[in-house]
Amino acid sequence: MSTTASLPTFTSLNELTRLVTSRRGLYVRWSRGPQHDLPDATSTDDLTGMKLPGLSASLLDIENWWGNRPAPIWVARRLYDYCHLPGVKDPRTRPWVLQGSETARGPDNEPLVTDVEPLGWISDYVIDEARHIVAEQPGHWGSLDRDETA
Template identity: 40%
Template sequence: MFTVHTLRELSELVGLGVAPYLRYSPGPESDASHPSTDHESGLLMPGVSVNPLAAPEWWSLPLEDWLARRVCQYLRELREGARPWVLDGKQVDFGPDNEPLLVDLQPVAWISPDLLEEARERYHARLDAGAATHEA
């Protein structure tokens, strides 16, 4: 698998429909051997949970801003030994957080540490990272 080094490169892949999903895990070989588990119930899900990368129609900022936000959403997984990578596959259902569940995974590329850093910087510079959508 090749490695994507910039948000611009990732944006091109997403725009072509080649890499519509992001996943943080040990990698494709590990994920091919078992589906994801719902950690709260302990149930095996019918596929691997992923994060969609395509921006919704209402998003009017650059795609790179959306991708930075998506890449940064699961950075905590890095501390648990996961690596980010992009993929495609067949969607079979949704997980407990409404995330797509995929089978027939088609790995596309690893996400480089340089891209992670670029995403962090862009996310904090261009968006109100961590802002609450409402007050309790």
């Protein structure tokens, strides 16, 4: 396993998109990083406290139905969905890319991933690029941040 210090950092959305379009089985995970996650490689359901059989992550692979639409929009949307997490979970939460195998689905239908290979951190600049691309789209789209008053 790579150490957190030795992991490269993706510094542009185009750089990350090139990776996503060249490999399959890629995920983004928002956490304190591989050194924190990989000793037991499990996640915990926030609602019940139950240990889950893998790390919760979001699939970055572009679905076939996306067709020839711009890949950077796909990647931006996948990053944008959980960009609220550092503000609601832990300010040390950062996005990182991994390759792995989906072993199950979690209670929010998220992939649970095992056989994890950390590939790199995602810089704040890339997240800013993703926010900008999502804001430019014709439809309204919010992150998956849940309203606590509901």
